[in-house]
Amino acid sequence: MFDVETVQVNGAPVRSYVHAPPSLREIWLSSAGHDQADYLVYDDERYSYAEAHQRVAAIAQWLHRQGVKQGDRVAIAMRNYPEWMLSYWAVTSMGAVAIGMNAWWVAKEMHYALADSAPKALICDEERLNTFASIRSDFSQLCVSAVRLEQAAPDWVTEWSEVLATSAELPEVSIAPDDDACIFYTSGTTGRPKGARLTHRGCVNNLLNVAFINTVQQLALSRAGNIDATEAQSSPPSSLVVTPLFHVTANNCVAQATTLAGGKLVHMYKWDAERAMQLIEREQVTTFNAVPMMVREMLIHPKVADYDLSSIKTLGGGGAAVQPDLVDKINQMDGAASPNTGYGLTETCGIIAALSSVFFSNKPESVGPALPTFEAKCVDPLGEALAPGEIGELWVRGAPVIKGYLNRPEATAEAITEGWLHTGDIAYMDEDGFIFLVDRAKDMVLRGGENVYCSEVENALFEHDAVAECAVFAVPDERLGEEVGAALYLKPGQELSAQQLRDHCALRLAAYKVPRYLWLLEEPLPRNASGKFLKRQLRESLAVAEAC
Structure with a gap:
């Protein structure tokens, strides 16, 4: 099932699964056999x-x-x-390319992505429709x-009921493995998001990598006597989807993998720890x-003992380091829950490495070995x-690596060398390949799983006429891992409050990118010999308690 071969992709030799279906269309069509089994659950809706x-x-029709x-x-x-995944499968199964729009984007950010990707159609909810309406004149x-x-839809909007009333006939197409499947935007160091071109080959190989790590670790546990052999052949999963579907974590690693396994996807309107437990x-x-x-929020919730969480078999994730104390908390839960971690990027269509159960507990500071492709x-x-x-810097090469960045040949050439993706992450590998x-080579803040590139926030701050100098950096945060911090020096004679700065940023950036911590300094920011701001010195010298 997991035989690997070397194939040529864009002139580079890459590992790919021998038995991988050519496209996501085949993945979706193969799930039809699950027929009346639950697939999508949202509140009281069930499909x-x-x-x-x-x-x-x-x-699709x-x-x-x-x-x-x-x-x-x-x-x-x-x-x-539920319409997110339904739309995604429709688009990718007809050979079109799905553009995952960040639901937190303000009008300016949405405008940029629409202009960059030039879609033929937009499928959205009411909140995003209202945002789009303000820029529609350009589209x-x-x-x-x-x-x-x-509310009643404007005359230029097709009601969803009309879409669903269309003849249910999937258009016939032949999709090549290296055709684009979707484009997910990832923040760029230039301050503009980059559209990562995920291929069908990349997405399908990611799916099989997820299947591989789950299968192999379950078999290993069975052979070691940690679990019963019948438990290793588990029933279809039931997955709670709590991170955004416009990211590879929720879409490629959770939703697609659960679909391939004939499982159930349970959606939430927004994250709430008690609702999740319910x-x-x-x-x-x-x-x-x-x-x-x-x-963490779920496990330390005051009502955690009021709910039966014993059905959970794997608990954890990625987007930030799973701290050792959290691994211990998961291991102490009632039931068979085991901790897991995953490491990956938008640029790799999902996971690069993963680790769970006793293997994770044995090396809790590792993200696991690189997966087969x-x-x-x-x-x-x-x-x-x-x-060893x-x-x-960690470089990876394989079928899941993206084709490149949309309309950004220079950024593509900078990020990928002979098929090797420069992850921007600083790492080492032990003798076992773990x-x-x-650290991160990229100048960014990892806030609750969302990448916030410092240059993007700095560009927004510099758009204010009163700002002479600014430096944006990560501030440790117990809940989100990191928060956005900014040190500023204003032009002489200028006065500006922290709230005015936040309001200024909120018009230009998604809410999660707006600095939580602001320091308005009376002296210019420290620099090195080449004129660059000394962000490490700022991080170490500025007290959170003194931030605005």
């Missing part, structure tokens, strides 16, 4: 696989009738409603449909993969491979 297939075909052809792009902008030819409207108990959730702060190495500044134990992350 079977059969109902989902009927709706996916109708959405409606898009086809609007002139969307193979290779065209369709933007999806909404909360984690008047865009075909728009909206879901879950409480859903775990009600839906007998077996898999909970989230950013660590969500797991990856080569991994740590390199020095010249790109030369380092020996030596620290350098990867240990040490």
Whole structure:
């Protein structure tokens, strides 16, 4: 099942699964056999696989009738409603390209992504429709449909009921493995998001990597006598989806993997620890993969003992380090829950490495070994491979690595060398091939699983006429891992409050990027000999208690 071969992709030799289906279309079609089994659950709504297939075909047919052809792009902008995954499967199964729009974007950010990706259609919810309405004059030819409207739709919007009433017939297409499947935007060091081009080959290989790590670790536990052999052959998973579907964690690693296994996806309107526990108990959730702060909030909740969480088999996730004390808390839970961690990037269609159960407890500071379709190495500044134990930038190569960045050939060339992706993460590998992350080479804040590139926030702050100098950096945060901090020096004679600065940023950035901690300094910021701000010195010298 997990035979690997070397194939040529974009001129580079990469590892790929021999038996990988050519596209996500085959993955979706293969799930039809689950028929009346639950697939999507949201509040009191419940959709079977059969109902989902009927709706996916109708959405695809409606898009086809609007002139969307193979290779065209369709933007999806909404909360984690069931319609997100239905739209995603419709778009990718008809050979079009899904554009995952960040649901937190303000109008300026949405405008940039729409202009960059040039979609033929937009499927959105009411909140995102209102945002789009303010910029629609620049996209008047865009075909728009909206879901879950409480107000009457404008005449340029197609009601979702009309979309679902379309003939449920999936257009016939032949999709090549290296065709684009979707484009997910990842914040760029230049301050502008980059559209990562995820291919069908990359997404399918990520799915099989997820299947591989789950299968192999379960078999290993069985052979070691840690679990019964019958437990290793578990029933289809029930997964709680708590992170955004416009990211690879929720979409590629949770939603797609659960679909492949014939499992159930349980959606939430927004994160709430007690609501999550209610859903775990009600839906007998077996898999909970989230950013660590969500797991922590649930396990320390004052009402945690009021709910039966014993159905959970794996608990953890990625997007930030799973702290050792959190591993201990998971191990102490009632039931069979085991801790797990995963490491990956948008640029790798999902996970690069993963680790769970006793294997994770044995090496809690590691993210695991690279999965079968990856080569991994740590390199020095010249790109030369380092020996085990030596620290350098982690490079990976394999089928899941993206094709590149949309409309950004220079950024693509900078990030990928002969198929090797420069992850921007500083790491070392031990003698067993396990990867240990040490630091990040990229100048960014990892806030609750969301990447916030410092330059993007700095660019927004510098747009204020009163700001002379600013430096943005990460501030440790118990709940989110890191928060956005900014030190500023104003132009002489200028006065500005912290709230005015936040209001200024809120018009230009998604809410999670707006600095929580602000220091308004009376002296210019410290610099090194080349004129760069000394961010480390600022982080170490500025007290959180003194921030505005």
